[in-house]
Amino acid sequence: MDLNDIPMSPHDDQAKKHALLAYLFMVLGLFTGIFWLIGAVWAMAKARDARGSIFYDHYQNIIGIFWWGLGLSLIGFVLALFFVGYLLLLGVWIWSIVKLFKGLARLTSDKPYNS
Template sequence: MDLDDIPMTPHDDQAKQNALIAYIFMLLGLVTGVFWLVGAVWAMAKANTAKGSVFYDHFQNITRVFWWSLIMSVIGLLFAIFFFGYLILLGVWLWSVYNLVKGFVRLTSDKPFHSS
């Protein structure tokens, strides 16, 4: 059975809306910085309300992107005195863009982040 055949419940609709808000903040945060934290906190705060929803793994994706990006950005900044620190920062930014855009597209297509 495909997810397209499964009717969305109000719980799924609310989870989708909260994930959409978090993705928008995170994507804006790639440019502005401040919204990055707002999107991550929103996703972490709303994740428990999305449990059992087909969109729960989007909250996991947003949280994973936030923490890994934060950790790798700190490492990149520490090594910024060397050229490869900037390469780390560029790689982190590109990886974040890819995962957030992929999640946004899958969410707006009514699909979980991880699916076959």
């Protein structure tokens, strides 16, 4: 039996909507930093409500992208005095795009992030 064969509960539906909103804010945040923060805070605020839903790991993905992206970006800014910092910043940006769009694709297909 596939997950798509199981009807979503109202809890799952609500968790999906909040995760979608967080992903969209994070995608906008790739170009305007404030939305990056809004998406991460939204995911952190709604993660507790999503516990037990099939979409809970999407919240962990979004929060992980934020913290890893923030930490590696700070290192990249420090290293921007040298060329390697710009490469690190570019790598973090590309990594974030891949993770966000993989999450969006799985979420809109009604699948958990990790399966």
